[in-house]
Amino acid sequence: MTALVTETKKPMAMAKWQPEILAFCCNYCAYAAADLAGSRRMQYPANVRVVHVPCTGKIEMEHILSAFEKGIDGVLIAGCLEGGCHFLEGNLRAKKRSEYLRDMLDQIGVGRDRLRMVNLSAAMAPTFVERVKEIVETVESLGPNPLRKSGAP
């Protein structure tokens, strides 16, 4: 993650700023949907780096906070449709945690809108592309992670 953020610092100074988004994708839905989008040659912004997770319930709050501290501009959590979790309720737990974190991000000053959780199934490649475009647009309108300006590592 550090390498990813450092890498993006150079083009930021030289060209138009491009947001860096981290997408935590569940193995049983969003990761497969992203894969399907790729097989179908669907285009989506290249700003998104996918992190493959076994279930969104496995994403700890520390992972997301650490990403923001290191300067990531936005985080997308993509899990299964509600009721469709392979582990029964991992996505429901992720939903509660992401809501808690969104409040915390407001208190920190980073802003809740930089973190979003979405639900989709493995067959919903167009939805995946749409959600990715949406978060890129949202983060673009918000601007860079303020921690970058504040001398984040």
Next chain:
Amino acid sequence: MIVASPKPVTELKQLIDRHKKVLFVGCGTCVTVCLAGGEREVGIAAYATRMARKLAGQPVELEQVTIERQCENEFIKDLAAAVERNEAVVSFGCGAGVQAIAERFPTKPVYAGLNTNFLGILEEQAVWTEKCMACGDCMLAEFGGICPVTRCAKHMLNGPCGGSTAERCEVAEDRPCAWQLIYKRLSAIGQLDRLEKIQPPKNWSLAWFGGARKLVRNEHRV
């Protein structure tokens, strides 16, 4: 178990606003079990506080350590070197832990990172309820194991009051009437006759109302 809850990030940030190097100390006992002040919670609080301070233009260096029990000097003494290295300490223990650390390091500012709530139990995942007020004169035997001192909003020893409706306390709708619970429990164990006894006034001087308490047990002193 002592139940506590985390303070908001904004408050944590404000607590240490005059310091640049702070030690966050977690406790591995009660507050770890109630998901408020264990190693992980301290980590989350540190991420959040560090980011909030950076955004306020006042970066802070945070060191984190979690000890087994903050309420015992035997464990606190291991903190000496870390406390020495930092300007201040934020204790993520209960109120007893915070004060134990403050007493051990008299020249170091020590702040509370949690709000200590009550003595209680885990009802279900992430739901805790108060069960004991530590009144110092336990009467649970008289009431079938259900404490009216803690669980009746009016602390009634000769209840119930006239306000309970549909087995619920009139003070809070989501709270069962302690006296209804006592009646059911005494019926179930065949000891309803206990309710015929009028309870005399309780000796409240043993409870907190008489000021901070001290317990000395000579048989265990060395």
